Amino acid sequence: AEIPVPASPAREPSRFCTAGRCAYFVERKKRFCKMAPAPGRRFCGEHGQQEEENGRKRIPCPLDPKHTVYEDQLQKHLKKCNSREKPKPVYFVQDINAGLQDVAEIPEKRVPLSSLSKEELENLIIKLKKASNGLEFHLKEQILSHQALQEALNDPKNGESAFKHLKQQASILGNMEKLHLLGPGRCFIEFGAGRGKLSHWVDVALQNVEDVQFLLVERATTRFKVDGKHQRRDSIFERLQVDIQHLCLNKVPILEKKKLPVVGMGKHLCGAATDLALRCLVERYAACCDAQNEEPAPKRSRTDQAEVASNSSADNESSKADCKPVAGIVIALCCHHKCDWTHYVGREFFKSVGLGPVEFHCFQRMSSWATCGMRETTNKASASEASEEQTGDTEEHEQAFSKIESGPDTLQGILTVEERKEIGSLCKRLIDHGRIEYLQQRGYKAVLQYYIESAVSLENVLLTAVPSLLFPSVSGNSKYANQFASVEK
Template sequence: MAEEPAASVSPQPGRCAYFVERKRRFCKMVPARGRRFCGEHAAQEEENGRRRIPCPLDSKHTVYEDQLQKHLKKCNSREKPKPVYFAKDINAGSKEANKLPEEKQVSISALSKEELEDLIRKLKRASNGIKSVLKDQICSHQALQEALSDPRNGDAAFKHLKQQASILGNMERLNLLGPRRCFVEFGAGRGKLSHWVDRALQDAKDVHFLLVERATTRFKVDGKHRRNSFERLQVDIQHLCLSKVPVLVKEKLPVVGIGKHVCGSATDLALRCLAESYANLCDDDGRESPTAKRWKSSGTDGPPNNSPSEMCSKSSVENWSPVAGIAIALCCHHRCDWKHYVGQEFFTAVGLGVTEFDYFKRMTSWATCGMRESGPQTSTIEVESKEQGSEAEEQDPHDRSVECSSDSLQGLLTTEERKQIGHLCKLLIDHGRIEYLQQRGYDAVLQYYTDPSVSLENVLLTAVPRQFSLPYSVS
């Protein structure tokens, strides 16, 4: 056996003088001129008696100890003033509904055969009466035809475009694309969905876009929007109060909530943001506004006589609804959270609770990540991630190991049975969301909006206020 090379006795010329114990060598970063250590290890160096210490706000960088107070006032990690639309935990859900304690979280692979069978029986009993086969509503839209025909787009880009085109097609089918409204894209990321909605609306008047995203990053697509009515809201959906966003306060615009693969509990936060915190508009004195009262008290179940454009006009305030519609492509059910889940009442009504929810949300991964038939084989999710490229957002790269390779289940359930159970778990969780919206006066529907070969996460949730709902067009 060859001997390991001896550790370097001194740093390379022009390199950092810090010895990395774990790697048994000196750091290879280049320090600033006149320094012995790089920025990462500058805390090891004293200059004329000055010592560098880790920043108390973010230990990833250091600061001279005698300049600490000055640095804290301008450090990028300091707590910034909250925007006017920030309302802590406004969309978080019930404070009493907590997560399942860690000591009670048992891996599915650790369940006995009897316990697993009992869990599956509960799942099937709760799913009785739920329509298990969703309707195909795979649509397209003229706004994306040129991009879809462009040979320069690769396979991953083409799949994104197909999904965006279908979402827009479904929005058009529900008369959600029109003037005088504000489109709120939840989990906007690059904001490409809003970009295509903007293209589809062409010269429509009084249209605004709000791109909700926690990250501070702006993207190059932001410079391609054709109008100046795009605004990014850097806030967690959990704390977003739409009724305090300046453009909505000023214009009193009906909102259309949209999203492409709004991950896990972010969907529940978005639905609560729309159906509760924005729908229940209040005036400055905290009393319910006359407009909101009229909207709530309307007892008509059928569609009004007004056309969609008339309903959204300023002269039609009597028929105005604060939420004109919702179109959200669902994703990553295993990242749902009982505390935020809007379907708790439905789960309770069918005899389920937080324990079953915790199991079912993890079992949803069986529907998309695949299962290994035998140990040496590559799991389906690895193949999917290679094929789909940038579609990794739908497969959730941070949680790909969630109950996806449980060899201990071999012999208890076949791969196809696990896949069917995973789909049933997803359907049950999504049905709770539908029930939530229906109880709040919406006609809410689940449908397949794209082919599984384009995206395994291919379910779209749409909803429109019941008194404004128009008959679905026959495809």
């Protein structure tokens, strides 16, 4: 039943080819292929080129050389190959949210931090502190919860990892409720949705609310079992498989049809993805919607013009407040070391404080110093989790820290661990402040705050933004008076 092969040290782990299995030896894995060949054949379809079959030859697929195809069936295969380029969805617009187009601003060579001299590093830190001087970096805590997650938070079956994610989701929903963003007649867009759990809990919180839409933006193709829980008839869930860089919200059919104001949200939206999402919302979608709503005014007589002159300003402000395309933004920030000058929305702020792409690139990498303890904590937590469900809850940003270069500390003797953490945090806040100014310049009241304890997640800063026209000091709308009074404090 087994075909012996010559014994050798390399093949010692698997010396026999099991009958009914492919006879191809996979050198990299030091074992035979486990695929089943066709009746009467020694090799499976993937390794069929190893034997002659009536003169037919197998060749690597030109679209993906990782698999092979019969040469005489190549044209037929190319039409159905999973690696073929698929038609782009209507909302795909190449690099619409990419940002910087002038490659002249991007430095050709990025110098690693380990190659910097002590003097160069000290000069960078001086620039960092000078640029931060006068800016408010002491964030206030806004750790909230939401009734929708109380049952899950009290469930003893949840492990430590699942409990931490639930606490973060509960606080995000609590902050959204405080800003009056959880309401009817809105489209909730979760950027970097992954499993879509944040949208799931928003749906639970809005179970008695009508006319609510959900768009889950994720470039990966994987879907998770959470999608099966979205059964309510009065809410619609739709996944958009597209990179945020190429997403044009104005062309998404549901938004084109219903014209609902949107609420952008994200739980740990890594690095440049935050900048892409902000530009997608306030620079593309909001601007296009405002432009479409600006219709030429009908002609009036001079007496009519005089009659409505006194009321026009107030009416315009009121209508703008009611019809703002982006009702709010709530994003838990993370992975500043994955930011990119090309996509960064705060470039103008950096330039205003005498910084450029070279300094940004250094600060972006130095920002990882703020969470240098994350790696050890994550490894311990993942080792203690036994169930598949809890292991799957590990966020992408947590896995990224294990990929940060390890080895001898090149900064030993220059900076202590505490100094590195302090400088890393300063880099994060400086990058985030550029995002705040970007939003403020476009008519939004933007705030940074701690939304969860650092023991739950070291990436514990939440960015929230709402249209400035909704503030009582501007629009006189008493509905939001209590809401924004607390934000101002």
